[in-house]
Amino acid sequence: MKKNKWIYADDLDENTLKQFEECVNCDFVVEGALMPDAHLGYVAPIGSVLVTKDFIVPSWVGYDIGCGMTAAHIKGKDMLKKIRENQDKIFDAVKKRIPMGKGEINSSNAVTRKTKEDYSVLIEEFKKGAYNKEILQFLEGKAIRHIGSLGDGNHFIELSEDELGDAWITVHSGSRGVGFKVAEKYMMKVAGTDKEFEATHPIHKDSELGKEYLNVLDFGLKFALRNRLELIERTIKGIEDVLGEKIEFEVWTNKNHNHAIPENGLFIHRKGATPAKSGERGVIPGNMRDGCFLVEGLGNKEFIESSSHGAGRKYSRKDAKEKFSIEDFRESMKGIKGTISQGTLDESPMAYKDVFDVMDKQKDSVKIIKHLKPVINWKGERGRQGKNKDKN
Numbered sequence: 001m002k003k004n005k006w007i008y009a010d011d012l013d014e015n016t017l018k019q020f021e022e023c024v025n026c027d028f029v030v031e032g033a034l035m036p037d038a039h040l041g042y043v044a045p046i047g048s049v050l051v052t053k054d055f056i057v058p059s060w061v062g063y064d065i066g067c068g069m070t071a072a073h074i075k076g077k078d079m080l081k082k083i084r085e086n087q088d089k090i091f092d093a094v095k096k097r098i099p100m101g102k103g104e105i106n107s108s109n110a111v112t113r114k115t116k117e118d119y120s121v122l123i124e125e126f127k128k129g130a131y132n133k134e135i136l137q138f139l140e141g142k143a144i145r146h147i148g149s150l151g152d153g154n155h156f157i158e159l160s161e162d163e164l165g166d167a168w169i170t171v172h173s174g175s176r177g178v179g180f181k182v183a184e185k186y187m188m189k190v191a192g193t194d195k196e197f198e199a200t201h202p203i204h205k206d207s208e209l210g211k212e213y214l215n216v217l218d219f220g221l222k223f224a225l226r227n228r229l230e231l232i233e234r235t236i237k238g239i240e241d242v243l244g245e246k247i248e249f250e251v252w253t254n255k256n257h258n259h260a261i262p263e264n265g266l267f268i269h270r271k272g273a274t275p276a277k278s279g280e281r282g283v284i285p286g287n288m289r290d291g292c293f294l295v296e297g298l299g300n301k302e303f304i305e306s307s308s309h310g311a312g313r314k315y316s317r318k319d320a321k322e323k324f325s326i327e328d329f330r331e332s333m334k335g336i337k338g339t340i341s342q343g344t345l346d347e348s349p350m351a352y353k354d355v356f357d358v359m360d361k362q363k364d365s366v367k368i369i370k371h372l373k374p375v376i377n378w379k380g381e382r383g384r385q386g387k388n389k390d391k392n
Contacts, residue, residue, distance in 0.1 A: 004031040006302050008361055009038040009047065009312070011353070016040045020048060028055040028202055030266060033304045035273050036361035037312025037353060042198055046272040047312055049304045053267075055202035056260050058190060058213060060269040063183040065217060066224025067155075067174030068256035069274070069283035069309075071294055071372075072232050074159075074167040074239075075248040080375070083159055083167055086242050087337045087376055094157065094238035098231060099149040100380035101343075105177070106145045115230060119144050122222055129215035130208060138181055139219070146176035147223070148230035152380035154310070154347060157235055160291055160372035168372050169249070170292045171231045172285055174258060175224040182220055186213045205267070214262075221256050228254060252294065253281035257309040273306040276366050284366070286311045286355030288347060289332055291373045293359060295366040303365040311355035320351035336374045343381025 005024050007017075016039055023044050024032040030051045038047030043059040050060055083090060099105055123139060150157060155173045162168060175182075189209060191197035203210040229251070236247050260269045274282040276297030284307060285292045299305055315323060329348040330340055359368065 003029065006033040006304075007038075008036045008303070009034050010361075012038060013040065016045050019043070019045045023048065023050055023060065023200065026052075026200060026202070028052050031304065033302075033306065035303075035306060035308040036358045037272075037308035037310055039313050041271060043200060044269070044271045047308060048269075048271045049273045049306045050269040050271075051266050051304060052202070052269065053265075054205055056205060056210060056213060056217075056267050057200055057202050057269060058183055058186045059198055059200060060271055061183065061217065061260050062258055062271055063180045064174040064258050065179030065182060065220035066222075066256045067179070067258040067272075068172075068224060068228065068254070069285065069292075070171045070228040070232060070254040071252040071283045071292070072169045072249045073252055074169060074236075075250065076245075079247070080161050080165055080167040082243055083239065083375060089242045090159070090239055091337050091376055091378070093241045094235050094378060097234045097238050098157070098378070100152070100378060101150075102152040102380065102382060103177075104151075104380060105142070105149050106147070108145060111144055111147070115147055116144065118226060119147065122219060122226070126215060126219045130211035131215055132185065132212055135182065135185060135216055139178070143178050143181075143223075146178060147227050148234055149176055149227070150231060150378070150380050151176055152382050155380060156285075156288070157231060157378040158292065158372075158374050159235070159376040160374050162370045162372055167375075169232050169235055170283055170285065170372060171228045171235075173224070173228055173231060174256075175220040176227060178223050179220050182216050186216075217260065221259055224256055225254050253283060255282055268304065270306060272309040274309050274366075275305065276300070276303065276307040277305045282307065282366065284308055284310060284355075284359070287349040287352040288338055288374060288377045288379070289336065289349035290355050291371060293355075293368050294370040294372065295368055297366055298364065300365045303362065307362045307366045308358055311352040311358050313351060314353045315351045317346035317351075320346040320348065324348050324350055336377060338374070338377040339379040339381065341381055344379045346382070347379055
């Protein structure tokens with residue numbers, strides 16, 4: 001039977017295309033699409049959407065379960081002006097409140113009562129389904145300390161302005177150590193080995209392993225949503241610390257773009273792809289210089305009701321560090337307060353594809369509502385060692 005497959009990226013290398021074809025050709029796959037930002041992943045390409053019947057593939061969801069974007073509108077008169085006038089102080093105040101960097105998590109006394117209450121609800125819901133005892137032990141232990149931590153790589157917090165001069169916060173992060181622990185555990189379990197387990201190994205939804213994975217996957221997706229809300233709340237607190245006033249904000253959308261979700265008897269695997277049903281809100285980031293796009297989905301079935309989750313990498317992290325200098329990075333970020341260092345050089349704007357071109361290639365999938373331009377951008381530096389480094 002011929003399967004529907006659509007490719008919207010026109011700059012694919014041979015390895016990315018090969019990865020996609022290998023995934024789509026699996027017997028349990030119904031259809032697949034590659035978004036305009038697609039590039040090589042470790043099993044499935046980043047920017048791929050793969051629809052399956054009866055089976056879930058943990059490696060296609062990946063380690064960063066629930067990675068996604070949240071956008072919030074900051075209210076208040078002259079808020080953008082105040083942020084600009086105090087950007088250095090705000091930058092430092094937010095960094096003090098939020099663990100940033102690989103493995104960086106909260107100290108045990110930094111978790112608020114409200115967060116503990118919300119988290120206990122997630123745990124109780126999780127325990128109603130099938131679960132692995134070792135995973136539950138981790139979730140009931142250190143996992144809560146990952147809420148409100150940013151991570152590294154392409155994860156970021158950004159204060160930005162829209163076309164009307166209003167201030168916004170956008171956050172890109174996921175389920176942190178929870179996603180990594182879950183992904184590694186279940187990729188090994190379904191592969192039956194702790195070696196070479198990063199491969200396409202499907203789990204049947206009705207098997208005991210399938211029930212376990214779907215339950216903990218759902219937990220990870222909810223955890224990621226809560227993590228990004230906490231990051232926004234802490235950023236607001238940091239601004240309040242500096243400005244000395246109470247700030248109101250409204251969440252515009254909170255969406256995961258790394259998941260496998262059940263829909264109409266099928267599973268939609270998105271490995272770095274934004275859901276884009278008709279009228280569905282989403283956020284598509286470009287880079288540290290060009291900001292983010294707030295979008296609404298058009299429900300295009302030939303995009304599998306999806307869009308890109310960003311601009312997509314043009315250069316690998318290794319290549320970016322070899323090709324660009326700190327001077328190049330700093331020059332590209334003129335007028336923007338950001339984390340500009342050797343530890344974030346691989347995240348410089350030049351390492352990414354042209355986001356405006358990517359947006360043009362998916363105009364049949366999403367319409368642009370607003371373009372948010374960066375004022376302050378926070379990223380976790382790679383290789384940074386902190387006192388609350390997670391060893392899991």
